[in-house]
Amino acid sequence: MTGTPGAAATRNGEAPERSPPCSPSYDLTGKNKVVTVDGMRVKLQIWDTAGQERFRSVTHAYYRDAQALLLLYDITNKSSFDNIRAWLTEIHEYAQRDVVIMLLGNKADVSSERMIRSEDGEMLAREYGVPFMETSAKTGMNVELAFLAIAKELKYRAGRQADEPSFQIQDYVESQKKRPSCCSFL
Numbered sequence: 001m002t003g004t005p006g007a008a009a010t011r012n013g014e015a016p017e018r019s020p021p022c023s024p025s026y027d028l029t030g031k032n033k034v035v036t037v038d039g040m041r042v043k044l045q046i047w048d049t050a051g052q053e054r055f056r057s058v059t060h061a062y063y064r065d066a067q068a069l070l071l072l073y074d075i076t077n078k079s080s081f082d083n084i085r086a087w088l089t090e091i092h093e094y095a096q097r098d099v100v101i102m103l104l105g106n107k108a109d110v111s112s113e114r115m116i117r118s119e120d121g122e123m124l125a126r127e128y129g130v131p132f133m134e135t136s137a138k139t140g141m142n143v144e145l146a147f148l149a150i151a152k153e154l155k156y157r158a159g160r161q162a163d164e165p166s167f168q169i170q171d172y173v174e175s176q177k178k179r180p181s182c183c184s185f186l
């Protein structure tokens, strides 16, 4: 899943079939997920473009109609981080104009092999104006939060009332996210 638009909530529900790519404790992809937001059930249909970076025309089909994209890199793999800019460029060209984007630095549990500092992820996210957090599909750190934040944003957009205060996804993520307990010294 790393370095790819890892997951998307979609409008039309039509998705190419794909098996989940791995079996850590938390599978971030390949399923429908129901998140309860303020008592309302929001259904997210999640697609994973993993392993298809070489087939750009295929991945376009995945995210062209997506309402949200989770961009994942692997904190132990520099090239996955370096690929993120290219993905953001792609997304700018092919995705919906108002797509919700979130940047995730996954494998935060393996601090001994860390290549990308948390601050680097934060800086990149700030540059593109997207929320950022580090996650671990192994321990589950921030995984539910990522989906919850997306669901909250989509629910807010769908039912926005004129007098309703706007939902600030970046502020929400910053206030809720957990930091890895052990930090590297890079």
Ligand SMILES: Nc1nc2c(ncn2[C@@H]2O[C@H](COP(=O)(O)OP(=O)(O)OP(=O)(O)O)[C@@H](O)[C@H]2O)c(=O)[nH]1
Residues within 6 Å of the ligand: 001, 002, 021, 022, 023, 024, 050, 051, 052, 106, 107, 108, 109, 110, 135, 136, 137, 138, 139
């Ligand atoms: N320690 C740790 N391992 C993880 C984590 N997430 C995934 N892995 C492992 O990393 C390996 C690769 O995971 P994938 O999800 O298949 O990675 P990918 O880059 O999407 O791979 P492709 O599907 O081939 O593109 C598997 O062995 C996973 O179990 C994590 O958060 N922590």
